Amino acid sequence: MSRPYVIDQMISAKSIAARIEALARDIHDAFDGTDKLVVVGLLRGSFVFIADLVRELDLPVEVDFIEASSYGDGMESSREVRILKDLRGTIEGRDVLIVEDIVDTGHTLSHVTDYLRSRHPARLKTIALLDKPARREVDFRADWTGFEIPDAFVVGYGIDFAQRNRNLPYIGQVRFTDDA
Ligand code: 5GP
Numbered sequence: 001m002s003r004p005y006v007i008d009q010m011i012s013a014k015s016i017a018a019r020i021e022a023l024a025r026d027i028h029d030a031f032d033g034t035d036k037l038v039v040v041g042l043l044r045g046s047f048v049f050i051a052d053l054v055r056e057l058d059l060p061v062e063v064d065f066i067e068a069s070s071y072g073d074g075m076e077s078s079r080e081v082r083i084l085k086d087l088r089g090t091i092e093g094r095d096v097l098i099v100e101d102i103v104d105t106g107h108t109l110s111h112v113t114d115y116l117r118s119r120h121p122a123r124l125k126t127i128a129l130l131d132k133p134a135r136r137e138v139d140f141r142a143d144w145t146g147f148e149i150p151d152a153f154v155v156g157y158g159i160d161f162a163q164r165n166r167n168l169p170y171i172g173q174v175r176f177t178d179d180a
Helices: 013-030 047-056 107-117
Strands: 005-011 037-043 061-068 083-085 095-103 123-131 144-148 171-176
Touching: 013 047, 013 123, 013 144, 037 047, 037 107, 047 061, 047 095, 061 107, 095 107, 107 123
Parallel strands: 037 061, 037 095, 095 123, 123 144
Antiparallel strands: 005 171, 061 083
């Protein structure tokens, strides 16, 4: 049975856009001069973020996607990470930027990073729009983070709750209205 909830805005669309501009400048500086950058989005939660990020990146980029198992339709992280859909292209000798929506326990991004590193990219960096450091279970930090947020369940800007709310232009926090 689904519980009733409302969504309280946590990060506005305007703040996200401003932060992405700054992140894109940092990424540009880190990969300056590259002509072999592959930006890898982790499906599905990163699809809005990666779309906005690559349009701010003044570098020649290729875009690829990988999908790992995550929350399923619930609100609990699965600690065992499986690759559900692999990259289409090869990354050996290429520069790679992995784009994730949220680093929570850290299992997903740390697993995907190890998985792709084993293919011998030239350089491999990670970026996450959101980071919940209080929830970390493995020692992992993305190279770039958009916003650190508290331990809350968030939706919007590509991020879902049971496949809904991905189309919200902002990041919002789910609040159940049947709570005492
Ligand atoms: P981790 O492996 O770091 O625990 O989890 C990463 C994945 O869990 C994220 O890619 C995201 O799919 C999911 N996740 C973590 N926190 C949230 C959240 O607040 N809301 C939603 N919808 N998914 C989350």
